[in-house]
Amino acid sequence: MKIRLMINKPEKLALIAQLEFLKMFERALRRAKLPVALTQGFNTRYKISYLSALPVGESSAGEPVEIDFSTDITVAEVLDKLGSTLPDGFLISRACVLGDKAKSLTTMEQKLDYRMELLLMQDADCAKIEETALRIIAAESFVRSFERKQGVRSFDLAKLISDFRVMAKTEKSMVIEFSICNAGSIMLKPREFIENLRQEALLEAPVEIIAVHRKATTFRNEAGEYVDAMSLC
Amino acid sequence: MDFGSVNQLMKVEKPSRYIGGELNSVTKDKSSVAVRFVLAFPDTYEIGMSFLGFKILYHVLNLREDTWAERTYAPWTDMADVMRKEGMPLHALESGDGLADFDFVGFTLQYEMSYTNILYMLDLAGIPARAADRGEDSPIVIGGGPCAYNSEPVADFFDLIVIGEAEDAINVLLDLYKECKQKGVTKAGFLARANELPYVYVPALQKADKLVTKALIKDLDGVAYPEAFLVPFAEAVHSRAVIELFRGCSRGCRFCQAGMTYRPVREKSEETLLAQAEKIIDATGYDEIGVISLSSADYSRIDSTIEALLAKFSSCGVGISMPSLRIDAFSVGLAEKVQSVRKSGLTFAPEAGSQRMRDAINKNITEEDIFATVDAAIRAGWKNFKLYFMIGLPGEDDSDVVAIADLASRIAEYRVDGKGVNRLTVSVSNFVPKAFTPFQWDAFDDAEELRRKHYLIKHSFRSRKISFSYHDEKLSFLEAIFARGDRSLSAVIEAAYANGCFFDGWGDKFKFDKWLEAFEQCGIDPEEYAYRKFDFLDDLPWDHISCGVDKAFLRAEKKLADELLPTPDCRTAECSACGVCTNLAASNIIADREGNQR
Numbered sequence: 001m002k003i004r005l006m007i008n009k010p011e012k013l014a015l016i017a018q019l020e021f022l023k024m025f026e027r028a029l030r031r032a033k034l035p036v037a038l039t040q041g042f043n044t045r046y047k048i049s050y051l052s053a054l055p056v057g058e059s060s061a062g063e064p065v066e067i068d069f070s071t072d073i074t075v076a077e078v079l080d081k082l083g084s085t086l087p088d089g090f091l092i093s094r095a096c097v098l099g100d101k102a103k104s105l106t107t108m109e110q111k112l113d114y115r116m117e118l119l120l121m122q123d124a125d126c127a128k129i130e131e132t133a134l135r136i137i138a139a140e141s142f143v144r145s146f147e148r149k150q151g152v153r154s155f156d157l158a159k160l161i162s163d164f165r166v167m168a169k170t171e172k173s174m175v176i177e178f179s180i181c182n183a184g185s186i187m188l189k190p191r192e193f194i195e196n197l198r199q200e201a202l203l204e205a206p207v208e209i210i211a212v213h214r215k216a217t218t219f220r221n222e223a224g225e226y227v228d229a230m231s232l233c
Numbered sequence: 234m235d236f237g238s239v240n241q242l243m244k245v246e247k248p249s250r251y252i253g254g255e256l257n258s259v260t261k262d263k264s265s266v267a268v269r270f271v272l273a274f275p276d277t278y279e280i281g282m283s284f285l286g287f288k289i290l291y292h293v294l295n296l297r298e299d300t301w302a303e304r305t306y307a308p309w310t311d312m313a314d315v316m317r318k319e320g321m322p323l324h325a326l327e328s329g330d331g332l333a334d335f336d337f338v339g340f341t342l343q344y345e346m347s348y349t350n351i352l353y354m355l356d357l358a359g360i361p362a363r364a365a366d367r368g369e370d371s372p373i374v375i376g377g378g379p380c381a382y383n384s385e386p387v388a389d390f391f392d393l394i395v396i397g398e399a400e401d402a403i404n405v406l407l408d409l410y411k412e413c414k415q416k417g418v419t420k421a422g423f424l425a426r427a428n429e430l431p432y433v434y435v436p437a438l439q440k441a442d443k444l445v446t447k448a449l450i451k452d453l454d455g456v457a458y459p460e461a462f463l464v465p466f467a468e469a470v471h472s473r474a475v476i477e478l479f480r481g482c483s484r485g486c487r488f489c490q491a492g493m494t495y496r497p498v499r500e501k502s503e504e505t506l507l508a509q510a511e512k513i514i515d516a517t518g519y520d521e522i523g524v525i526s527l528s529s530a531d532y533s534r535i536d537s538t539i540e541a542l543l544a545k546f547s548s549c550g551v552g553i554s555m556p557s558l559r560i561d562a563f564s565v566g567l568a569e570k571v572q573s574v575r576k577s578g579l580t581f582a583p584e585a586g587s588q589r590m591r592d593a594i595n596k597n598i599t600e601e602d603i604f605a606t607v608d609a610a611i612r613a614g615w616k617n618f619k620l621y622f623m624i625g626l627p628g629e630d631d632s633d634v635v636a637i638a639d640l641a642s643r644i645a646e647y648r649v650d651g652k653g654v655n656r657l658t659v660s661v662s663n664f665v666p667k668a669f670t671p672f673q674w675d676a677f678d679d680a681e682e683l684r685r686k687h688y689l690i691k692h693s694f695r696s697r698k699i700s701f702s703y704h705d706e707k708l709s710f711l712e713a714i715f716a717r718g719d720r721s722l723s724a725v726i727e728a729a730y731a732n733g734c735f736f737d738g739w740g741d742k743f744k745f746d747k748w749l750e751a752f753e754q755c756g757i758d759p760e761e762y763a764y765r766k767f768d769f770l771d772d773l774p775w776d777h778i779s780c781g782v783d784k785a786f787l788r789a790e791k792k793l794a795d796e797l798l799p800t801p802d803c804r805t806a807e808c809s810a811c812g813v814c815t816n817l818a819a820s821n822i823i824a825d826r827e828g829n830q831r
Contacts, residue, residue, distance in 0.1 A: 012252070012254065013249075013252065013254060013466070015242050015243075015248040015249050015251075015252050016249045016252075016466045017247075017249060017467075019468070020249055020466045020467060020468065023466075023468070023472075024256075024464075024466060026518070026520070027256070027464060027517060027518030027519065027520075028518060029518070030514070030518035030519075030520065030549065030550075030551075031515060031516070031517070031518040033549075038550050044550045045550070046550070056243065056248065056249075057242075057243050057248075085518070087254070087255075087256045087464075088254065089254070209243075
């Protein structure tokens with residue numbers, strides 16, 4: 001049987017890399033002595049699937065993870081045992097048994113809701129940033145390219161970014177929220193959006209990112225609504 | 234610790250090394266403890282987190298309600314830049330407090346080429362390097378570990394050095410410290426009292442009549458061992474549970490310092506080992522158990538212990554690894570058990586290519602043993618091998634050097650039942666004479682000569698299956714200087730650090746020219762130190778220390794080496810009269826002896 005659960009990545013441990021996060025989770029499962037199914041072969045591994053990699057520097061309220069169990073087990077037992085073996089700060093918020101007909105999350109369009117805390121240096125001011133963000137979102141198309149290790153990637157920010165809001169601001173810092181939609185496997189990174197905002201707002205000085213937090217990950221169902229992973233079990 | 238923003242740490246490589254919060258790390262209320270101790274590892278987090286010694290000490294110290302032990306590691310250069318820019322001193326991972334706030338800063342002396350990192354860490358912490366420059370309010374800088382047996386080159390940087398195994402010794406020392414602190418005794422007063430302990434070396438107070446004798450744990454079953462291992466988020470060099478089969482080794486390899494200084498052999502019982510393995514896996518969730526010691530296959534109940542570990546853990550995806558194997562068919566059998574499907578590669582250490590040199594170093598293996606091992610391994614399905622050798626051994630000539638290439642070539646081309654070797658890696662290190670070995674009086678081989686010998690080996694191979702690697706002779710040259718050095722070298726270490734030398738063990742950071750400049754600045758000839766040959770009657774810089782083994786035994790062993798005569802293992806043959814059992818009122822403890830009577 002397969003169980004889907006939502007695990008957070010706490011803000012104080014945002015600097016853990018994805019591979020380190022996966023190791024941490026596997027070790028917690030082993031400590032919990034849960035009957036997780038093993039892969040075949042020499043290097044046997046737990047059968048676990050993760051939706052997407054959470055980059056270094058980002059925390060998250062909940063990431064969907066799916067675990068194969070070799071014997072039947074209740075959701076309550078998983079929550080109870082795993083809850084007591086996860087390192088401080090990590091929490092399983094919800095879990096559900098995955099039905100045979102449940103659609104794979106990887107094939108669905110996602111919407112990632114972010115909260116970011118920014119420190120503005122020298123010439124920057126919050127109004128400029130806000131104004132620029134709203135202008136990008138309102139545009140019909142706003143295609144920009146970003147250099148990555150794998151090569152240059154282009155994204156239409158006007159289509160991918162939505163729900164931009166300034167939640168708090170002081171003279172030199174601001175807390176913003178926005179959503180990034182992604183239909184393909186290559187995603188726009190929130191840091192790329194912020195760097196683009198800085199450039200578009202014609203700010204000379206860097207915008208320092210204090211924190212990046214993924215508030216929610218939702219998936220577009222057949223009715224075209226964004227729902228959470230638990231509603232798709 | 235406050236880095237201001239995620240962005241600061243996003244600028245450094247592997248930032249999770251610096252955030253703490255690892256599973257099983259210990260947090261206490263600092264206002265409620267009498268003693269604060271920070272274990273300082275003079276290399277990176279990934280290496281330090283793999284070090285069993287600090288896992289043990291962290292556990293032993295934190296068992297005390299009156300003490301909070303924390304950890305710190307040498308930050309990589311990018312992180313050091315951030316710390317300097319932010320005005321942030323080197324701090325402990327648990328509390329985030331700067332090292333200057335602690336009662337003790339404890340460094341392990343694992344390797345001579347990490348000495349400059351001690352200065353680097355003290356510098357980042359804002360603590361003066363020399364003990365004489367540290368005031369009453371500075372922490373007590375304490376050292377221990379294998380290089381403590383000749384700590385003279387760094388003695389001026391330490392207030393106190395513990396010789397030997399610290400599990401019990403550190404508790405006695407902390408009890409004394411706490412008592413002194415409560416009575417308002419000064420730091421100097423505490424050091425004077427600590428100096429009365431037999432295993433404590435206070436460099437500033439050392440007197441000619443004190444022979445500092447190593448602390449020894451006589452019964453390993455009865456000593457505290459960590460069960461809740463720290464589990465790092467960042468991948469360590471070895472991320473695994475570790476059980477320590479035994480301490481000490483009586484095989485008597487004449488180049489090996491650990492083989493002399495850790496005597497006598499003290500095995501743990503199989504019951505203790507299995508119980509510890511189970512508790513560590515329960516507390517950590519690791520998927521590998523490392524079965525370690527100086528020569529794991531020598532553990533008297535190794536077969537049944539491995540069987541029991543496999544029976545217990547293989548069904549839940551936990552593997553077993555055995556890093557140190559002997560050269561014999563029995564070891565191949567063990568390796569086969571722990572690697573039951575994929576034969577990933579076998580590593581052996583013949584150490585020398587010729588029988589003459591193997592006899593000189595008391596390796597006690599013949600060419601027949603080597604080929605019987607290779608034969609068994611190929612029959613069992615292994616195709617890839619790694620062999621470790623040493624060059625520059627006392628009495629070596631070119632025929633012994635060429636013999637390395639010859640032996641390796643014949644192994645590479647060896648075939649049995651139509652099967653043979655796919656790939657053979659030959660790794661050659663340069664012999665460095667160490668204190669407390671029968672070769673402690675011998676000179677380090679000339680660095681030019683070593684380079685010529687590397688070339689000679691490289692061009693004597695007769696098989697394309699061999700890949701060859703060797704150690705940098707410049708690094709070995711410096712290691713040789715400090716391994717048998719004296720107190721005047723502390724000035725050189727200081728000068729080298731000032732010249733920008735640290736992380737010397739990391740190839741791309743090693744600056745040999747800056748080291749030579751440092752020697753010149755101090756008016757010290759490095760060659761005189763590396764190439765000096767002591768006479769038996771000479772005073773040695775480490776003569777005030779005792780590891781329990783008699784100097785007369787080491788002299789006798791040196792003579793036997795010159796005559797190419799063996800000394801048998803005292804576990805299986807008669808006592809070799811090394812002196813350790815008499816001097817330390819101890820004995821070998823063998824788990825399987827007399828029907829499992831220990």
